[in-house]
Amino acid sequence: MYNSTINTLLNHRSIRKFKDQPLTDEQIKLLVTCAQAASTSSFTQSFSIIGVEDPEIKKELSQISGQSYVEENGYFFVFVADQYRNHQIGDQHDADTSVLDTTQRLTVALGDAAFAAQNMAIAAESMGLGICYIGSIQNNIQRTADLLQLPKYTFPVFGMAVGYPDQTPEKKPRLPFNAVFHKNVYRKTTSNDELNGYDDQVANYYSTRSGGQRNETWTQQIAEGLSAPARMALKPFLEKQQLGKR
Amino acid sequence: MYNSTINTLLNHRSIRKFKDQPLTDEQIKLLVTCAQAASTSSFTQSFSIIGVEDPEIKKELSQISGQSYVEENGYFFVFVADQYRNHQIGDQHDADTSVLDTTQRLTVALGDAAFAAQNMAIAAESMGLGICYIGSIQNNIQRTADLLQLPKYTFPVFGMAVGYPDQTPEKKPRLPFNAVFHKNVYRKTTSNDELNGYDDQVANYYSTRSGGQRNETWTQQIAEGLSAPARMALKPFLEKQQLGKR
Numbered sequence: 001m002y003n004s005t006i007n008t009l010l011n012h013r014s015i016r017k018f019k020d021q022p023l024t025d026e027q028i029k030l031l032v033t034c035a036q037a038a039s040t041s042s043f044t045q046s047f048s049i050i051g052v053e054d055p056e057i058k059k060e061l062s063q064i065s066g067q068s069y070v071e072e073n074g075y076f077f078v079f080v081a082d083q084y085r086n087h088q089i090g091d092q093h094d095a096d097t098s099v100l101d102t103t104q105r106l107t108v109a110l111g112d113a114a115f116a117a118q119n120m121a122i123a124a125e126s127m128g129l130g131i132c133y134i135g136s137i138q139n140n141i142q143r144t145a146d147l148l149q150l151p152k153y154t155f156p157v158f159g160m161a162v163g164y165p166d167q168t169p170e171k172k173p174r175l176p177f178n179a180v181f182h183k184n185v186y187r188k189t190t191s192n193d194e195l196n197g198y199d200d201q202v203a204n205y206y207s208t209r210s211g212g213q214r215n216e217t218w219t220q221q222i223a224e225g226l227s228a229p230a231r232m233a234l235k236p237f238l239e240k241q242q243l244g245k246r
Numbered sequence: 247m248y249n250s251t252i253n254t255l256l257n258h259r260s261i262r263k264f265k266d267q268p269l270t271d272e273q274i275k276l277l278v279t280c281a282q283a284a285s286t287s288s289f290t291q292s293f294s295i296i297g298v299e300d301p302e303i304k305k306e307l308s309q310i311s312g313q314s315y316v317e318e319n320g321y322f323f324v325f326v327a328d329q330y331r332n333h334q335i336g337d338q339h340d341a342d343t344s345v346l347d348t349t350q351r352l353t354v355a356l357g358d359a360a361f362a363a364q365n366m367a368i369a370a371e372s373m374g375l376g377i378c379y380i381g382s383i384q385n386n387i388q389r390t391a392d393l394l395q396l397p398k399y400t401f402p403v404f405g406m407a408v409g410y411p412d413q414t415p416e417k418k419p420r421l422p423f424n425a426v427f428h429k430n431v432y433r434k435t436t437s438n439d440e441l442n443g444y445d446d447q448v449a450n451y452y453s454t455r456s457g458g459q460r461n462e463t464w465t466q467q468i469a470e471g472l473s474a475p476a477r478m479a480l481k482p483f484l485e486k487q488q489l490g491k492r
Contacts, residue, residue: 229348
């Protein structure tokens with residue numbers, strides 16, 4: 001059953017340090033075309049992709065996200081959940097566009113953007129490039145939207161840094177199969193034995209990666225991540241964009 | 247730049263008629279493992295996958311979605327945006343789990359589920375299988391959640407029917423590159439020439455597929471899709487699940 005595509009999928013690791021070598025126009029075009037080939041809800045294609053080349057915009061997005069590799073990479077894409085195009089088409093057809101403010105339209109656009117992005121990620125990795133998703137462009141979502149001149153009915157979901165890897169990180173271990181896969185109905189209790197074994201694996205991964213400096217288990221990391229709510233501006237921003245209002 | 251993975255991505259078409267041949271346990275395990283290998287926001291792995299084998303559950307999901315291929319396929323998966331596991335871990339670590347009701351946690355879990363699903367879709371297609379996303383399991387989202395016994399802090403995002411294709415549909419044309427790709431900033435005006443050309447392509451696709459019975463352009467389809475709001479139960483359901491409340 002294994003083939004080169006499966007191997008590409010299973011060998012994923014995020015890359016956070018890239019060589020100073022820009023992608024070519026042909027590479028960019030192929031990556032976007034692969035992204036567009038993904039499934040899309042009801043054929044609405046409710047997403048856009050912004051290729052950020054302007055050094056000033058990249059620099060500011062890098063500051064918003066707090067990640068240097070937003071600026072230093074082969075190319076930087078932003079994936080936008082986009083009901084604005086549908087709104088524009090509705091206007092041209094004298095249709096009532098008020099349905100675009102529903103939660104269904106918001107979630108569908110987010111899904112379309114994510115399918116497209118994951119296709120791009122896999123295409124890039126199959127070409128020997130590395131990628132990293134950048135959710136933290138939402139750290140100041142209004143400023144990000146202003147920089148990219150995003151109209152209402154859109155929002156920036158995440159960025160993706162792409163380029164030639166200048167590091168070879170270890171593969172990050174994933175949860176045990178049985179912690180993620182359920183048969184027929186959701187199984188509420190994840191076995192502690194399974195989670196303990198996984199915690200050991202993750203602690204070992206961090207310890208190896210940091211040369212013994214970091215020694216954190218996965219469940220510790222999850223618990224610490226709960227300490228403060230993040231990106232509380234997201235919900236009011238979405239409402240201002242006329243998304244997910246009902 | 248082309249390789250077998252790129253070809254798999256570019257050759258995607260949704261499959262809505264499958265041979266009566268179930269997937270093997272090895273295939274299911276490999277598909278889920280590929281799904282798990284996808285990127286995940288802050289390493290939280292905020293999704294679960296339910297393998298629906300029970301014929302009664304499949305039948306009822308098929309009725310909810312209105313699609314026969316939810317019942318008739320090689321295997322049926324449901325992708326769940328899942329903050330329940332994080333909630334459980336937080337409880338075990340005496341952490342304050344109240345942050346899990348934020349819009350950021352909702353969107354992140356949806357993204358994680360979508361990345362995983364798209365990985366599975368590509369893995370399946372690389373193995374010669376076909377797939378179709380089933381968003382319409384949300385047509386009665388409460389009933390779907392009840393059938394799958396989903397706890398609070400979770401929601402069913404979409405299903406995925408997988409199996410051996412029993413049809414060879416044409417590839418559905420995608421929007422012109424320039425209608426989806428923007429450089430540096432969002433370009434508000436999609437050229438009418440581009441959309442007109444694309445409308446012709448889509449009308450031709452439908453006409454060929456239906457033997458001349460259907461003759462609809464893409465923008466017509468988009469405008470008609472605006473006629474009524476869909477799945478208005480989604481927002482109250484999410485709030486009941488303690489998701490996206492603030």
